[in-house]
Amino acid sequence: MNDSNTINKGSLPGLKEKRYLQKKAIIGFLYRMGELSKPEICRLTNVTTPTVSRMIEELIDEGWVIDRGCGNSIGGKRPHVFSLNPDAAYILGVDIGREYLRVAIFNLKNEPIEGILEYSSILEEQDDEATLRYVREKIDETIGRLNVDRAKIKVAGFALPGLIDREGTSYTYLTYEQPGIKGILEEMLQIPVFIDNDSNVMAMAEHTFGVAKDVNNVLCVSVNECIGLGMILNSKLYRGGIGMAGEFGHIRISGLEASCHCGKIGCLETVSSGRAIENVAGKPLQEIIEAARKDDISAIDLLHRAGEKLGEGIATMIHLFNPDMVVIGGEIVQAGDLMLVPVQQAINKYALARMRGHCELKMSNLGVYSAILGTLMMVMEHLYDDTECEYSLY
Numbered sequence: 001m002n003d004s005n006t007i008n009k010g011s012l013p014g015l016k017e018k019r020y021l022q023k024k025a026i027i028g029f030l031y032r033m034g035e036l037s038k039p040e041i042c043r044l045t046n047v048t049t050p051t052v053s054r055m056i057e058e059l060i061d062e063g064w065v066i067d068r069g070c071g072n073s074i075g076g077k078r079p080h081v082f083s084l085n086p087d088a089a090y091i092l093g094v095d096i097g098r099e100y101l102r103v104a105i106f107n108l109k110n111e112p113i114e115g116i117l118e119y120s121s122i123l124e125e126q127d128d129e130a131t132l133r134y135v136r137e138k139i140d141e142t143i144g145r146l147n148v149d150r151a152k153i154k155v156a157g158f159a160l161p162g163l164i165d166r167e168g169t170s171y172t173y174l175t176y177e178q179p180g181i182k183g184i185l186e187e188m189l190q191i192p193v194f195i196d197n198d199s200n201v202m203a204m205a206e207h208t209f210g211v212a213k214d215v216n217n218v219l220c221v222s223v224n225e226c227i228g229l230g231m232i233l234n235s236k237l238y239r240g241g242i243g244m245a246g247e248f249g250h251i252r253i254s255g256l257e258a259s260c261h262c263g264k265i266g267c268l269e270t271v272s273s274g275r276a277i278e279n280v281a282g283k284p285l286q287e288i289i290e291a292a293r294k295d296d297i298s299a300i301d302l303l304h305r306a307g308e309k310l311g312e313g314i315a316t317m318i319h320l321f322n323p324d325m326v327v328i329g330g331e332i333v334q335a336g337d338l339m340l341v342p343v344q345q346a347i348n349k350y351a352l353a354r355m356r357g358h359c360e361l362k363m364s365n366l367g368v369y370s371a372i373l374g375t376l377m378m379v380m381e382h383l384y385d386d387t388e389c390e391y392s393l394y
């Protein structure tokens, strides 16, 4: 790993380490809150004004912080406010899907530099070695096309479909044992890497940027080729015991008898996933949705049945978690009301009135980019909320 990104805390003598941690905290607060005045920074960090002044001066000299001049104030003297230099460091986000590979480089204002680049995926066609080579090639290509200084990319976040545990070992795709895929990517990129299931990071994106912004308890169901679930409970992503919570696609639904690709029978995924819908119609989901929009009754029926069973599953989740909101995301979003209406009808039918009355049902407005936006939020959660995390942008 790159020395400039990793700090061995043991090697820093007392005061130097304390300063480093305080400056790291200032960067964290500025990242989350945008602009802050000196008195606000003193209050948040619990550090005296002269020390904060000195550290801010150092951070300005080092290119991390910008003095934005006088901010707004109601009466009295307006204090200077400070913000992060958005180009002081970058975060690499990579969403490795079954049908696409998306790569973005984010600045410290959460903006992808010149947008998100999309490539085709080879995840299901090629072996692990070839997939990794391809991913590396596309990351290099993106950095080249965006003309970004590679040394400023301090950390990376990856989203992958399938089972991934807390330690970053993947059990469905790129199933390396020792070191797991996280370790292999770190070696490949020479920066710290965080990795999580795509549904988990999608939920983090919905909670930060999407329709579920600042909602405390949200269940985010993604319907693509498979069905995923990310749960935000008490405003935190719930990962479960070993990090695999939310395998919603494989819950048993009444009346279903078809075999699932997981080896079990009657899973929700055998009727409501993109793959199941496509198998019945014999054409891509996109075309089925378009046909339904043009009044094709069999396409409407197919989406209706998928929505009904999805709603039945969601009703169970409403009983278990009492969420404030359920968000439906993924490719199915394009079906709009053709999907949302049968889901809501099933919730009305199967969930208790008092609980369903409290729970809003919404379609995601982040489109296909929710997972890659989520990789950024996952990285920031690790860097700034996890006290055990030894990495930092600074």
Ligand SMILES: [Zn+2]
Residues within 6 Å of the ligand: 249, 250, 260, 261, 262, 263, 264, 267, 269
């Ligand atoms: Zn299954």
